[in-house]
Amino acid sequence: MLLSTFFFSLMQVCVKWVPHIPAEEIIVFRSLISLVISLAFLRRAGVSVWGNNRKWLFARGGFGAVALILFFNVLQNIPLATAATLQYLSPIFTAILGIFIVKERVRLWQWVFFLVSFAGVLVIEGVETNVEGLYLWLGVVSAFFTGVAYSIVRKLNVQEHPLVIIFYFPLVTLPVVGGYTLFNWVQPEGWDWAMLLLVGLFTQLGQYYMTLSYQHEEISKVANLTYISIVYALLFGFFFFGELLNTWTYVGMALVLLGVILNVQYKNKISKKATLAAESGSTEVETEV
Numbered sequence: 001m002l003l004s005t006f007f008f009s010l011m012q013v014c015v016k017w018v019p020h021i022p023a024e025e026i027i028v029f030r031s032l033i034s035l036v037i038s039l040a041f042l043r044r045a046g047v048s049v050w051g052n053n054r055k056w057l058f059a060r061g062g063f064g065a066v067a068l069i070l071f072f073n074v075l076q077n078i079p080l081a082t083a084a085t086l087q088y089l090s091p092i093f094t095a096i097l098g099i100f101i102v103k104e105r106v107r108l109w110q111w112v113f114f115l116v117s118f119a120g121v122l123v124i125e126g127v128e129t130n131v132e133g134l135y136l137w138l139g140v141v142s143a144f145f146t147g148v149a150y151s152i153v154r155k156l157n158v159q160e161h162p163l164v165i166i167f168y169f170p171l172v173t174l175p176v177v178g179g180y181t182l183f184n185w186v187q188p189e190g191w192d193w194a195m196l197l198l199v200g201l202f203t204q205l206g207q208y209y210m211t212l213s214y215q216h217e218e219i220s221k222v223a224n225l226t227y228i229s230i231v232y233a234l235l236f237g238f239f240f241f242g243e244l245l246n247t248w249t250y251v252g253m254a255l256v257l258l259g260v261i262l263n264v265q266y267k268n269k270i271s272k273k274a275t276l277a278a279e280s281g282s283t284e285v286e287t288e289v
Helices: 002-017 023-045 054-075 080-087 090-101 108-127 133-156 162-183 191-216 219-241 247-288
Strands: none
Touching: 002 054, 002 080, 002 191, 002 219, 023 054, 023 162, 023 191, 054 080, 054 133, 054 162, 080 108, 080 133, 080 219, 080 247, 090 108, 090 133, 090 247, 108 133, 108 247, 219 247
């Protein structure tokens, strides 16, 4: 998971390093690389690329495409660490949308934690002069669409092969951004080509190590390690782009992360209690039998 967050952070650096290249054009390169790699692995595994729930797979791809377009635009226009922090609002939206999509309950304390995170966003908006309000709220909207995409993934659950879900993302994204890029092409020059290729490569490496992490360890143990990416973003933002933030901006970022982390910990605690209760009930039944 540490490798995964490191590669995703490097991907964000590469996107920010080419602000003269439209975000949609960067996504074309990212999607092409992801599409080819995913297709190759699916064929090697002998899995059909089309899946079983095409309606939801296309929906996941569509919402993911909108989220990515917005995030890359935000990434190019506000400090790296702030953009990365806003993206961590997506678990909040995933939990809220879970009420409607997968019929999950959101408890009172979770709403309190949600408010803590949004208070952090308001603090950043009020004090950070390097962040334009438009891009701040586009970052929030991007996190919302990411939350929708994650909720759909949860609805698909184990019905689809993970690589099929990954495959549909570039499959839907390419037509969305391809048309725009065709008429708004900016010719990459020199190191631009390397940055564009690295965006796709770092994304694929990040996804690979994240999947590997979730396959071999409990989610509750490794998920919190994703927040290390904020440290990467702060360091990379300072060393590569000379980004210095207002002290209160750090307070706002801390509030956003605090609300998200408390929510994750609270959900893990509830899940463990439910599991223990179920195991206890199962043991009692076996004893009676």
